[in-house]
Structures are given as structure tokens and as C-alpha cells.
Amino acid sequence: MTVSINWEEIWERNIQDIASRTTVDYWESRAEDYSDMVLNSAFHHGEQIRQFCFSEGLADSESQVIDIGSGPGALTIPFARNVQSVTAIEPAAQMIQKLEENAKGENLMNIYPLQKTWQEVNTRQFEKSFDLVLCCHSLWHFPDIMVQLKRMDMVSRGYCCIAGGFGTSEDSAYLYKTLRIREMEFDQFHCLFNLLNSKGMRPNVTVLPYETHRSERSAISSMEQVVQKYRPLTSKDTEIIRDYVKSRLKDGIVSSNGLMGLLWWRVA
Amino acid sequence: MMDGKIDWEEIWEKIYDDRMTIMKRDYAVDDWTTRSQDYSESRRSNNYEYGNKVLEVLRKRHLVSSDSQVIEVGSGPGTFVIPFAPHVGHYTAVEPAKGMIERIRENANESGITNYTIIPKIWQEVDVSASREKFDLLLSSTVIWMFRDIMEQVKRMEEVCRGTCCIAAGFGSVSGPELDLWESIMGDIPYPQYPEYPYIYNILYQNGRVPNVEVISSSSIRTAERLRTMYKVFYSLYTDYTPEVEEKITRYLEDHSQDLPEGKRVFREYQTAVVWWNPKQRQAGSN
Numbered sequence: 415m416t417v418s419i420n421w422e423e424i425w426e427r428n429i430q431d432i433a434s435r436t437t438v439d440y441w442e443s444r445a446e447d448y449s450d451m452v453l454n455s456a457f458h459h460g461e462q463i464r465q466f467c468f469s470e471g472l473a474d475s476e477s478q479v480i481d482i483g484s485g486p487g488a489l490t491i492p493f494a495r496n497v498q499s500v501t502a503i504e505p506a507a508q509m510i511q512k513l514e515e516n517a518k519g520e521n522l523m524n525i526y527p528l529q530k531t532w533q534e535v536n537t538r539q540f541e542k543s544f545d546l547v548l549c550c551h552s553l554w555h556f557p558d559i560m561v562q563l564k565r566m567d568m569v570s571r572g573y574c575c576i577a578g579g580f581g582t583s584e585d586s587a588y589l590y591k592t593l594r595i596r597e598m599e600f601d602q603f604h605c606l607f608n609l610l611n612s613k614g615m616r617p618n619v620t621v622l623p624y625e626t627h628r629s630e631r632s633a634i635s636s637m638e639q640v641v642q643k644y645r646p647l648t649s650k651d652t653e654i655i656r657d658y659v660k661s662r663l664k665d666g667i668v669s670s671n672g673l674m675g676l677l678w679w680r681v682a
Numbered sequence: 683m684m685d686g687k688i689d690w691e692e693i694w695e696k697i698y699d700d701r702m703t704i705m706k707r708d709y710a711v712d713d714w715t716t717r718s719q720d721y722s723e724s725r726r727s728n729n730y731e732y733g734n735k736v737l738e739v740l741r742k743r744h745l746v747s748s749d750s751q752v753i754e755v756g757s758g759p760g761t762f763v764i765p766f767a768p769h770v771g772h773y774t775a776v777e778p779a780k781g782m783i784e785r786i787r788e789n790a791n792e793s794g795i796t797n798y799t800i801i802p803k804i805w806q807e808v809d810v811s812a813s814r815e816k817f818d819l820l821l822s823s824t825v826i827w828m829f830r831d832i833m834e835q836v837k838r839m840e841e842v843c844r845g846t847c848c849i850a851a852g853f854g855s856v857s858g859p860e861l862d863l864w865e866s867i868m869g870d871i872p873y874p875q876y877p878e879y880p881y882i883y884n885i886l887y888q889n890g891r892v893p894n895v896e897v898i899s900s901s902s903i904r905t906a907e908r909l910r911t912m913y914k915v916f917y918s919l920y921t922d923y924t925p926e927v928e929e930k931i932t933r934y935l936e937d938h939s940q941d942l943p944e945g946k947r948v949f950r951e952y953q954t955a956v957v958w959w960n961p962k963q964r965q966a967g968s969n
Binding site for chain 1: 879883893895
């Protein structure tokens, strides 16, 4: 009489469309605005996750870490400052370029970028090679989520930690509702939480606050590109986005606060 | 917020109702008096391993301090009272069963603990309006399955709490020999569900809370005789406790006793989800 819900199927059904629209080319075009956000935010969400991992014993100064979907280094850079090495998996060349610039800016020599999608990585080559596997804001690339999580388990000899938005940010929810973009409506955290529990993985859950700061240009560009995943940008879309950004602009910066949900477990 | 099609409180109520339909009668407070010795033995295993692990989860997040005012809903034999009391200012234990209250006093006395008060009531009878925001920490362990009106009781817990609410919840899944024993006694009747987790997480989340979770493992070591009491109470709720039923339980206990440093004992390992949240915090966009 327990309730049987097929969370794997719910995930796949909801993520398929988002994953197919969020191509490597999409991330190539997002490199500039995303890196702007990461730098203006002083790597805030990555540093929050880094501090949490150190305080919980998921990582320490000796750790070898892999960051799946590293982008311009939101997590890679804060971890690389504090651990032995970070292998950064990132398919978009522009993102890798930003990552390398950001690493060079801090004279970090312990980052090893691999320009591949996670699905292209030969996990056998990295079996039990890492103390910590990180995958933050990237899980929507994996409709076959359990296959990819098992591959993450395979390369870990310590912990896996996956992260994404917790609940919805009120502001962005309002914006995307106005723009009729539905991808934010699917609660990825909640589905993954139940999916992992239904598979007996019983993850720990940690909710962390984070803040983002970005330039006006970065804020507009990021939102316009999300819309363009779904349709050509109309003048009405542009107007809505610009009005929204303007209403939130303070000293040339758009700031927002939110919560991240971390699901983490020790690999058996 | 969540998948709008799922009403988690409705699911919780359905599981509760389904369990009741196969019970001859519901648990009575006196059942817990009968069970107080075996429960105490279980919770004392490995020097209160279970309670100490929950304490550690909260201490490392700085949610317990030497001046904390703590209240616990359903203290049983002192599962948390004994590990927590030395690290807090005062501990209020809500526990209605006379036998459990005696065990709390014995266990506290043995440990030299005096900074506690017992409220000898079921939680539903406690006047929460008289204790509004009086406590820094509210604890409850494997009790919530007794509450059909789960959010009503959670809101009452939150009302007395000015700091952190923490529910230690069981996964409730049963398999292997335990299930075989049930089937040998009860035949085709499905094993009754006492699932607290992850349902409680989904209910809190759906109600806009922001809960954290750490999953802990702990062991329970009991003599076969003490465990027999547990089975006697349990199976009496579902069927006539005949000599045939007793015989099956005896055989099961013989088969599952092992030689441990303490002597011949039944050893079990459980996982528990320690769920904690700030009762004042809400997700964005939640009421």
C-alpha cells in the first residue's frame, strides 16, 4: 500500500525537451553573460558549496575533485583555490576559454579542463579517481538521469554532490510566467529527491542560500537567450525583459537571492 | 512549487487509513508501557548510539547549545533525553506512557541527569498556546506515524519553537526475514506501512518549508525475550496471539539471535532520516 510513483519517468518526460533545447551551442552563446555573473558574484554559490563540502568532510586540501558542467568556473575556481586538483568537464569552447581566463587571473595551475559532454567522458578511465564529484545546475542535460548518476558514482571514491535551485525564485518565476517560458515550472530538485529515494539511494539534503550579481547587459543577454531556446525573440519579449531588468537595477548591477538544494551521498 | 498533481497530506492520510483497516485495534498508551523495557534496551544500544548520532547532526550545525531550551514530542524511554540533556539548558519530555516515564527516570538517574521535566500527556493534549515560542529546539523521533492530521501537529510543534524543529523519521520499509515472519503469521495480508520518510519531507516541502536532511545508521541490540514482547504487542494488534503465532516468533528469534560481546542477542541496523528546519523560513513564493 505504499505509493508507487515512477519518478524516473517523470524526470525523463519533463527534461527531454529542456535537454534537447539546451545545446552546446546555447552554452557557447551564454559564456560571456554567465562568466560576468560568476565574476560579479565573486563565485558566491560555488564558494558556498565549497565551504559546505569542507565543513561536512566531503572534501579537504588533499582532495581530487571533478566538476561536471563547470562553465566558466563557478565551482571549479573556489574548489581549485582549496583542493589538490579539479578536473573540469565542459563541452563549450567559449566556457573553457572563460574558465582558463578566470584561472589565470588567480594563478591557479591545478585545473584540468576536458572539453567534452559528461556523456562523452570515458568513466572507466576515471574509475574511483575522485574524492568528490560535483554537478551543479547541469542535471537537466541528462534525461537518462540514473545512467548518468551511476557513472558519477563510478568515478567517485568518496562523495557525490548534485545541486540545483530549491523551490523557485519568486522574481524569475514571475518573469518566465510573463514570457510564457515553461521550463522553470518543473521542480527538478523535488523530482530528483524522490527519484533518488525511490531507488534506495537515500541522499542527504542541504539547502544553502546564494546570491547572484550581474551587469545589466549580462542580465538582459541571459534572459533573451533563454527565450530564444524556444522561439525567436519578439519586440514584446525584449520590452518585458528590459523593463524587468531596469526595475531591478541598482548601481548598474542586477542582484538576486535564492536557495540551492544539494543532494549528496557517500559512494558505497 | 512541486508537482501540483500530488497531494502529499492526502497520501499520508491514505497510508494511515489503510493501516487502520487491517488492525484489530489501534495502539493504546498502555502498549507503550508494555514495550518500555524492550524499547529502552534498544535505544540504549552502544551507549545510546542512535540519540548520540542525532545529537551530533545538530551539534555540528550549531543548533544545540548549553543554554538551549529543548522540548521533545514522544520521549519514549529517554532516547534523546539522555544524550541531549548534558549539552542543553533544560529538557522537556512529553511522554504519556507510565512505563516509558519510569524508564526515563531510571535512565536519567543512572546518567546523573537532573535538568529535565516530564509532561505526562500525549502531544495532542499539550496546550501549545501556553508555550508559544518557548523552546529553541523541538525534537521528535519515530512518533509522527501516529498523527493522521500530520500538518496540524507539525504546526503545533512549530508554534512552541523559536529555533529549530527536528524530526527523526524512519524509512519504514521492511524486507527479508521480517517480512517472511509476517507472511507466515498473516498470510496474504500486506505488511502494514509505517512510512515516515520521505513522506514527511514532501509534506514539509509542499507546505513551503525548507528542510535539511542527514541520513544516519544506528544499531539496536536486544535479547530475544525483550524482542518477544515487542512482537507480542505488534502482532496482537493485527491477529489473535495464539500459541501457534508465539511458536513462529520463538523460532524466528532463535534463528536470528547471535553471539555478541553482551551475550546472545538480536542485532539490527536501522537507517533514520534526521530532518530539521527553521519553522519561520519559507520558500520564495510560498505563503
